[in-house]
Amino acid sequence: MLHRSHRLLTILALLSATAQHVAAADQPNAGHAVSHLRRPVALVTPDRGHHFLVANRDSGTVSRVDIKTGRVTAEIRIGHRLSDLTLTPDGQHALVADAGRHQLVVCRLVDGQPAPTLRIPLPIEPTRLAIDTDGRRVAVSSRWSRRLVLLDLPITQASSPRQVTLPMQGRHLLWLRQPDTLVVADAFGGSLALVDAVAGRVLHTHHLPAHNIGGLALDPGGRHLVVSHQVLNSAARTTDNDVLWGLLITNNLRRIPIPELLSRLPLAMRRHSVVMLGQAGHAAGDPAGLAIRSDGSFVVALSGVNQVGIGRPEKFDLTRIPTGARPTAIWLSADQRRAVVTSTLDDQLNLLDLDKATSLKSISLGPRPESTSYDRGERLFFDAGLSRDGWMSCHSCHTDGHSNGQLVDTLGDGHYGNAKRVLSLLGTLDTRPWAWDGRMGTLRDQVFHSVSTTMRGPRPTQSQVRDLVAFLGGLQQPAPGHTATTRRQQQSVDRGRQLFTSLDCQRCHTPPLYTSPDSYDVGLGRSKTNPPSLRGVAQRRRLFHDNRAKSIEEVLRRFQHQLPRKISPEEQRDLVRFLQSL
Template sequence: MVNWTAHHNRVFLSNRVSLMTAVLLTAAHLFSSAACAADSAVRLNPLQPALRMPADLTMHQQKLFAANARSGTVSIVDPESLCVLSEWKVANSLNGIASAGSFLIALDNHQHVLQVLRYSVSSDELAIQQTIPTAMDPVQIAVSETGQIAVTSRWSRRVTIYATNQDSNDNSAISHLCTIDLRFAPHCLLFLPENKLLVADAFAGQLAVLESLSGNIVSTMDTHGHNIRGLSLSADGQQIHIAHQSLNYESFISHEHVFWGDVMQNNLETRDLRDVLSASRVTEDSSRHIYPLGTPSVGSGDPDEIVVTRTGTTLLLLSGFQQVACRTDNHLPFFRLKVGRRPDAICMNDDQTRAYVANRFDDSVSVIELSGEQPKITATISLGAGRPLTETEVGEQKFFDARLSLDGWYSCHSCHTDGHTNGMLSDTLGDEGQGAPKKIASLLGTHDTGPWAWTGSKPKLEDQIRTSLLVSMQSPLGEHELPVPQLAAYLNSLEPPPSISAARGETQNSDLINQGRKLFEAHGCADCHAGSLLTSASVYDVGLRDESGTTEFNPPSLRGVSQRDRFFHNGTAQSLTDVLKSGHHNSDDLLSNDEVIILIAYLNSL
């Protein structure tokens, strides 16, 4: 660890006053109304114990900036001394940060705004210059070479594009260009040549190519994978690298199947750029190459961000396995570098002599030297003093830790992406039999919707978690080492997602929704999807049968149901219309087309 403490005692002793103000302002933020954004950045003391959780990194004016998810602060690091120069509170929580010419933009995912920040190197001051509302739940930001800014927003399923304008006095402003509604919840994004923007699914495997000037959707395609967390162009700019996972639902989970990588693969997929741009379905598959990152006994859980240098060195984060996979040429195999816990973001300096990796669960940044023959870790920078973790926070770390599974193949998050679902089926033997794969359940809001498992066989959440660890994960841990209480505390903290229409702030047609609510009751839906949780503890036969002959299932809660993309225990219904028209559901009392429309308006509001 590089020691920055001595350097900073000096700075912060003379800064007692601003520290006091910081504490007061922080408290004020917590109680201020959701609509009002922070109007000035507040200097904090990195020596003050805190949980930061760096989520994104960028270089700006020769300094390294980290956006911290949990503390809502920006840490500014000097790459020369490897010291934290200062830390600034700019939000309650931050998801991303990017440099855009003379200013920085941070994603505030609590207030759903962009914070436009200006940094003065001479005084080491960070100021908020502008606060711009963006679509709900912003998760990632990218800036193009021509100064366009694109932001993906997950629950509102939107991409928002902005233009930057700079006048002769260096006063910059950002203006909204367009907002694009997507059918899937987006996460990663990458600007491509010809004013195109590639956007990837946050949960399943969809990709979309957009026109970044008009916002038109040019094409969509499927990677047949899920958890797409890395997108990058190759060194020659002719290919696109995509980091994702693929889950084989036909392979039931056993020690052997996990060991050989039959259940889950962690992939680096490469496609020709021209095929992606032309969206030619014929060549789409022929230009695909998949590099499987995992081999037996070599964990590779949860591939994340990728960077490729001009000379063709690839660095790919393995966020569940505390490693970076590296190769110095496309034709060479990957080797590994050890970094901190949950490496979740990577960036390079301008001359590409160094890469920096944000270790989200260690509040640290690993420094990778790229100028030698092979990439090497040369330092680890602590972003500040830590504090003891709560049980929920420990549980969160376990949830994203692939080392809980056999040989580190995957984590809970590989299937239950960020606590939600990757939308796939998996044969986790949850029903105690093999050959009957089940749809992976969303865990957002799971705390009060017991019993658990589709068959309702687990009366206690802890029982389900123990089974998840021992069976789904084939955990190498002994019975007494299983982090069941911690994972339960974390799952208990997860709230259901907002409906898509609520996330988009669409004026709801309350008449239609009221009619829908009445129909829901009149058709007896509320008998099984009862009360405010819209579920019940029993199992019912609604005319569906799994491969093992089971016909009785526990109804899923319908809170946030519009954010799911496949329905029923076997995922056969692809939309809410499918559910209501399937005849497998509520089959004695067939619904008219009008009733279906009205019921869907209601379901979409939950």
């Protein structure tokens, strides 16, 4: 018993020392600085740009940075996997989204450092935060749960979050100057949902011909919403010519007049409403964080080419400033002459002089361990340098490893002329073979083929292919679209599972992976099809190779896909519930 107590005290002492170690001043040259990957994704300043609080995704920490000295003065453990942070209007608290633990962490600022005081449970994977213009409430988008959470400020233990069901997985948020109106951007595709925060409902949804929405901003007069995004042309082919001239994929800003955004009518295309970022020979893959200056010029992170771009809507020219790897979030100084950018994959901040278009300083957030094959694969996955002229990265089609939901005409099945849905790569390691027709027996073959014949960049080396495979192997399947929370719901799921078996669905979608290594003729045309895994099927916007089905219900009701008999509405409901639980 004494031995157990001694061990317990030793463990507690080690944990205490570790906590103090992380919270201590994390300076680049400090011998006691913690060596780990941080992956900064968001930043705020409590004192007009003298110090910054930086949310680190992978380490679950917040770094406090003195921008003048370029030193990290503290690194505090806040959660498990941070996705965003913001400051309350009183400047006394920071709100942090912890995607790993599905929490909103309320932190009191003590000597400029965040100290957690309250944790509010949230739906699966909180992704972005935004406080309204009046400082009365905060909105939180939760991606996989397709929920928007609204909380009144200040937040207390008695706070009662309100949830709004979204028509898509949401990511970026922006409050309009119109009272109580919020824009929620699609996490994968091109939808923009308008939400009435008082009524707690979606007013309407616009569908842009776009995907990978990387940032939202208002112009100086609040007359336009500006959106950074990509456009995939499903009529183009992944030929060298179509990639070279930007016919396949483009990187853009879209300016939407606020009255049109508030209207239910389809959005019109107007002169200067779409800004092309980059050009043939010098593209600008994966636009991300965005800011608009008072003179109307824009500052946008070009995350795939490791640059920040500065331009004007009416001009084609784009001034570029080099940054670290994968710039994502941008902060502008009060005079709008300087910017601070998070370079996510280099664990650093970049201080930029926008007038002189130069980088003034790079600030390391601390020492990093030697990179693994997975780490190198992550850098490659988000690197548009793998493509011809930097038009796209792997992430451009497989957003965060998932799918942008678009159709693309590749040589994945050996020929052109049959555009197919971009497949999700989440959980892909276990779902051999690969490609729609199952022609790729190894993931290495699939990666090499995709980089070579789709992205059309330099021929990938064996080490690059190996590292990309290591990264893909670490991608976990998405959360289920629906989890039973009541006994009645669980009974429905159980009946659906039994029905799945009795209808012989497992012949092609065999548990536990819910796929099979064989290919089948399902009436799609010139080739047989390898069935995609049904794990995470509820997180797919459309279904079938050509996106013809809008939902699981439509697969069963309208197309009666491979069903040996007609099923009743009750059976359909149970089968859908089961599939949504995968």
